Amino acid sequence: MDVTTNAGARIITEARRRKRGFRRFRDEKYLWLLVLPGLIYFAVFKYLPMFGIVIAFKDYNPFTGIWRSPWAGFEYFQRMADSPDVLRVLWNTIVLSFYQIAFVFFVPIVLALMINEVASPWLKRLIQTVIYLPHFLSWVVVAGVFYLLFNSSGSVTGILASLGFDNANVLTDPAMFRPLIILQSIWKEAGWGTIIYLAALLGVDPELYEAAKIDGAGRFRQMWNISLPGIRSTVCILLILRMGSVLDVGFEQIFLMLNPQVSHVGEVIDTYVYFQGIRQGNFSFAAAVGLMKGIVGLFMIASANWLTRRLGEKGLF
Structure with missing residues (x-):
């Protein structure tokens, strides 16, 4: 019952x-x-x-289709593991991604904190408008601008030559390729990235700043002890999302800036997949490399989420 x-x-x-x-x-x-x-x-x-x-x-053949192509098992993954080119482009991708996290990711945070300290409303809006504008330019335009500035007859190259740097061609110098990519990313996207952080700063209780002023805290101490902790959770969430795309450093930007002189330090997984899959027709091999990239991204976002939760912040899941 x-x-x-x-x-x-x-x-x-x-x-x-x-x-x-x-x-x-x-x-x-x-x-x-x-x-x-x-x-x-x-x-x-x-x-x-x-x-x-x-x-x-599968040993994919475009003329027979996906389902009629014969199975190849893990042949292309084994070829990927044995290929020195894959290791090279993987290392290039990791290095560029590390530079972007170390520099590009934190620049919007610093910009947002600095803009938040501007007292004049019209000056704050002017600064925001100026730094937002590059985001709306395509990478083709950005690459064209940098090409005009840094090619052999560009204005920046001329200035470097006048300073004693003979035959200074930044675009074909392997040592300058990665700093140039980071400079482009900061110039184009740093201003746009401040939007989220400025919105998060609006949620900080103004009474905390008043109490800090009464206690004698200066602008820097207020920014360090109130503003930055106030957006810490937002920074953690965005860092988790960034770690999920740790091997995604921007196909269009890298593709437009590549040339034979810098390909050994500038070719990344996205461009390698393009050249192997589209240019050379190795579709199965390119798919295997792309799948490996996705698995690594999933592992990185899970690890970053776990670490964030261990530090006491809210993760994505």
């Missing part, structure tokens, strides 16, 4: 839960309509293409 009663109670509870869920969905239908375009985008452009992963395990 007790078993029947408990089963009936569970059925009633489940029915009530479903009814509440349906009622909540009905009340929030307009919010779901707002989410629907994003869901469709991710379903069509992110999840459906994942079926193409099977190419990495």
Whole structure:
């Protein structure tokens, strides 16, 4: 009798839960309509293409199609492990990604803290507008501007030559390729990245600043002890997301700046996959390299999320 009663109670509870869920969905239908375009985008452009992963395990032939191509197992993964080119482009990608995290990622934080300290509203808006503008330029335009500045007859090259740097051609100097990429990224994206941090700073309680002023804290101490801790959770979340794309250093930017003189230090996984898959037709090998990149990204974002939760902050999951 007790078993029947408990089963009936569970059925009633489940029915009530479903009814509440349906009622909540009905009340929030307009919010779901707002989410629907994003869901469709991710379903069509992110999840459906994942079926193409099977190419990495097949000897893919475009004329016979994916399903009729013979299975190759882990042949291309073994070839990837034995290829010195893969190790080279992996190292280039890791180095560039480390530079971007060390420099490009933290520049918007510093900019946001500095802009937040500007007292004049019109000056603050002017600074924000000026540093936002490069974000709206395509990488083609940015690469063209840097090419005009740094080629053999460019103005910057002329200034360097007048200072005694003979035959200074930054674009073909392997030692200058990575700093040039970092400089481009900072100039183009640092201003746009401040938007999230400035929005987070608006959520800091103004009474904390008033209390700090009463205690005699200067602007720097207020920024260090109030502003920066106030956006710490936002920094952690964005760092987790950045770690998920640790091997994604920007195909278009690197592709536009590559040349034969710097390819050995500038070629990354994205450009390598392009040259192997599109240029040379090694689709299965390129898919295997791309899959490896995705697995590494998943591991990195899980590790960063675990570390963030261990430090007492909220992670993504």
